[in-house]
Amino acid sequence: MEALEFFRLMVLAGFKPDGVTVASVLPACSHLEMLDTGKEIHAYALRTNELIENSYVGSALVDMYCNCRQVSSGRRVFNAFLERKIALWNAMITGYAQNEYDKEALNLFLEMYAASGLSPNSTTMSSIVPASVRCEAFSDKQSIHGYVIKRGLEKNRYVQNALMDMYSRMGKTQISETIFNSMEVRDIVSWNTMITGYVICGRHGDALNLIYDMQRVKEKTNMNDNAYDDEGRVPLKPNSITFMTILPGCAALAALAKGKEIHSYAIKHLLAFDVAVGSALVDMYSKCGCIDLARAVFNQIPIKNVITWNVLIMAYGMHGRGEEALELFKNMVDDGSRNKEVRPNEVTFIALFAACSHSGMVDEGLDLFHKMKSDHGVEPATDHYACVVDLLGRAGSVEEAYQLVNTMPSELDKAGAWSSLLGACRIHQNVEIGEIAANQLLELEPSVASHYVLLSNIYSSSGLWDKAMDVRRRMKEMGVKKEPGCSWIEFGDEVHKFLAGDLSHPQSEQLHEFLETLSEKMKREGYVPDTSCVLHNVDEEEKETLLCGHSEKLALAFGILNTRPGTTIRVAKNLRVCNDCHMASKYISKILDREIILRDVRRFHHFKNGTCSCGDYW
């Protein structure tokens, strides 16, 4: 800021800023995204031949325009230069790449090479590598590594970081590791890139280990000081990017113990109260089944934004606590009247409708839907319709839900709404409307497995076996495959995964035996296996066996067998929980006196003493 003020004073006082002055004040405009001031300086430079022919001024102008997202203005400045130095080429290439004009960046790179005879340097390559990664038209990505070596740029930290990222995104984490391990100097970006690489390929344990290592290296470098960032400081403290990379991984895995460790690091590094990290923590706790911890973290974040609130509203909704979600929304609106950072947005309403839907609060949800535009300025979009159709349909008003789909504005995509409607028809066994919805969906999204599965289930639960088989056949013909059911549970340092009917787990035999004995005990208490979700053309006894192989039951059995009596069991699943597993979990919670927290793909089920927090409404 001061630099800019100084510049103005200088001009006002009659001094003529030279190229050096202008080229050093422009980066300030660029950094602060002060486009108008930047334009003012550009206009000033245009009045002086000496200035506008200065290549450094040109590069700074290109950079300023591109940083203010005025890429075409940047290109005009670039074009005006006939004699182009490498800094000018780099400014334009980087400008393109940072605005994701990847093809343009690559074309300019080729042009630079062909037309000017200039050799790309490390700056050029650290923009070209990410641009080529994103650019689909550029297929032989790995060849760029060879090119980097040919140019002797493979020892540059920025280029190495960019290459590591490239390999991670190509699924070749091992090569990223090789580069990372070979680096003489690593900075925070190197570490974060490697951590991200591990998260991308699902190696969460390795990602976490790297955060440990990071802190050890920090101690080492404090002594010999061979790693530094741009300002020459020792940089190897995790930053907010580190935490935001790893926390969603913990959330997805429902890895509570790991999440808590990360939380303690975040506290240690004074980042737990950062709004972005804090929001990610709230989400992590919520998705690990700890709604009260999520609330506690939320309460401690001093400055919240709309995402922080949305995360918590969503969390209460997922846990079936709709009343509290609405209460939070009131607080949010209240807070938003003073702070425009927390005004409800389109995601807020999705979270609210989901919360109402999970808690059967139809009237409250509809009321919000009718007021969202008038009271909060949020236009109902296609996703909102899909949620409200779900809200109505799930509660049994299938006809009304159908009417809502029909009254949707024509410009909106209806696939989501049809899909909600189809789901409702499955729950309430409405063949007629289900067929209508399915016909639309099989037209719009012929390769989505769930549409076929839902329709087939609607038919078979109404005894229309032939039609059900027909849909299955059609699905097979289309080559559409259903995502296999998968459940997982954190145990010790690892997350154990189970697929439906999985026999690969080392304790597999023991788990199946245990489930069979348990099943007998449950039957004595009144449990009747619900075989309706097993569609195979097999007899009842075989259906029961198939049910025992459901992934959530296997994960649950694993948890019970490997933890002390009374320990709460937390299981997560990639699909919705099936009727029978839901029922069985209720019995198990009672017979074995265990709290079971089961997260399905949409919401939580807290089983305790024979009942579920969802009230059997899901």
Add this chain to the structure above:
DNA sequence: GTAGGGTTAG
């Protein structure tokens, strides 16, 4: 010049 951006129904 290189790393991420957290929340989203079915």
